[in-house]
Amino acid sequence: MGVNMRSASQKSDCCLLFSLWLGIIVSLVAIVLYVLLFDIDPPHLKPRQALENVAATMLYSSHSINIVVNGILMILHVSGKDVLNEPALVLCWSCWSLIHLLSLIVLIFLSYYSLLGHFTARLVLHLGTFLLVLVEAFLLQHLFRKE
Numbered sequence: 001m002g003v004n005m006r007s008a009s010q011k012s013d014c015c016l017l018f019s020l021w022l023g024i025i026v027s028l029v030a031i032v033l034y035v036l037l038f039d040i041d042p043p044h045l046k047p048r049q050a051l052e053n054v055a056a057t058m059l060y061s062s063h064s065i066n067i068v069v070n071g072i073l074m075i076l077h078v079s080g081k082d083v084l085n086e087p088a089l090v091l092c093w094s095c096w097s098l099i100h101l102l103s104l105i106v107l108i109f110l111s112y113y114s115l116l117g118h119f120t121a122r123l124v125l126h127l128g129t130f131l132l133v134l135v136e137a138f139l140l141q142h143l144f145r146k147e
Contacts, residue, residue: 027063
């Protein structure tokens with residue numbers, strides 16, 4: 001294997017690890033910020049509105065699944081499996097990324113209609129998460145097409 005081929009492979013591995021870690025860290029930070037800052041009910045809104053329950057459930061479940069999917073791909077990659085050349089893994093990851101991005105768009109609209117405070121901060125959280133997940137998706141799609 002030539003020097004150029006080896007450096008291209010190392011660059012590809014580095015980009016893959018970076019994008020997988022990006023997905024995990026973004027989801028962890030989103031969950032922690034939502035729990036600490038936004039998932040607090042004011043006393044006058046008892047019982048909690050269904051809209052807030054749906055938004056919290058979507059956020060927690062979509063980010064948890066994103067952590068699991070990226071973690072599985074990370075474990076497979078570190079164990080020596082070439083995840084970029086496995087069509088089933090690429091298809092599953094691509095479908096999940098699309099679903100995750102759509103759920104983040106729905107969360108942006110749900111935040112707009114929420115009765116809880118901090119609308120601007122919620123919007124920044126969901127838009128920032130959306131953009132970083134989009135960056136991760138573009139990085140991985142670039143790597144998949146390159147292989």
